[in-house]
Amino acid sequence: MDNSPLTWAPRAGLVAVGWLLAVAAGASAIFIAGSSDRPGAVLLGVATIALAAAALHGTLVRPRLAASTSGLRVRTVGGTRTLAWGEVQLRLVTSRRLGRDVTVLEVESDDLVVLGWLELGTDPRDVHEALVALRAG
Template identity: 50%
Template sequence: MDNYSTSWAPQSGLVVGAWLVTALLVVGAVVNVLTGDGSGLLLFALATIAVGAYAVHSSVARPRLVADAEGLRVRTFGGTHRLPWEGTTYRLRTTRRLGRDGLTLEIEHEDELYVLGRLDLGTDPRDVAEALDDLRAQD
C-alpha cells in the first residue's frame, strides 16, 4: 500500500476575503466610535466578530480533513483528532433550511461527531465522500 493522502480545506480566496472584510468592518467600527454612533457601532462590532471568527477558524484549522491509509484526521480549534478507519463511519446528510437544501459530511467515531460542509471542505461533500470511499477501499 502506498502512502497516499489527500486533504480538504476552505478555499484560500474565501479565507483571504474574510480577512479583508474583517479589516473593513474594524475600520467601520472605529469610524462609528469617532462619530459617537452607538447603534452603528453595535452592528459593526457584531459583524466584525462573526466574520472575524470565520476568518480565524478557517486559518487556524487548516486543513479541516486529511485522509490516508491509516484513517482520517479532523482539525478543529481543539487540535487534530485522529480517527482510524476501524470504528469510523461517515455519511452525507441533507437538511432543508429556509427553503434550501444543505449537504454536509458527517463523520462519527466513538462519541465524537464532526459535521463538515462545503465551506469547511472547499468542495462538494459528495466528492469528498467518494474520495473517502476510494481511500477506504485501498485499505
C-alpha cells in the same frame, strides 16, 4: 498517516475575504465611533468580531480533513484527531434548509463531526466518494 494524504480545507480565497471584511468592518466601526451613530458603531464592532472569528477558524483548521490509506485526521480548534478506518463511520446527510437542499458529511467515531461545503472547500458528496474509494482500496 502516509506521506501523501488527500486533504480538504476551507477555500483560501474565502478565508482571505473574511479577513478583509473583518478589517473593513473594524475600520468602519472606529470611523463611526467618533460620530453620533453609537448604535451603528456597536453593530459594526459585533460584525468585526464575528467576521474575525470566522476567518480565524478558517485559518487555524487548515486542512480540516485529511485522509490516507490508514485513516482520517480531523482538525478542530481544540486539536487534531487521528482516526483509523475501523473506528469511523461516514454518512452523507441531506436536509432542506431555507428552501434548498444542503448536504453534509458526517464523520462519526466517539463523537460526531459534521462537515459542509464551507469546511471542506468542495462538495461533501465528492469528498465522501473519495473517502469511500480510499477506504476500499
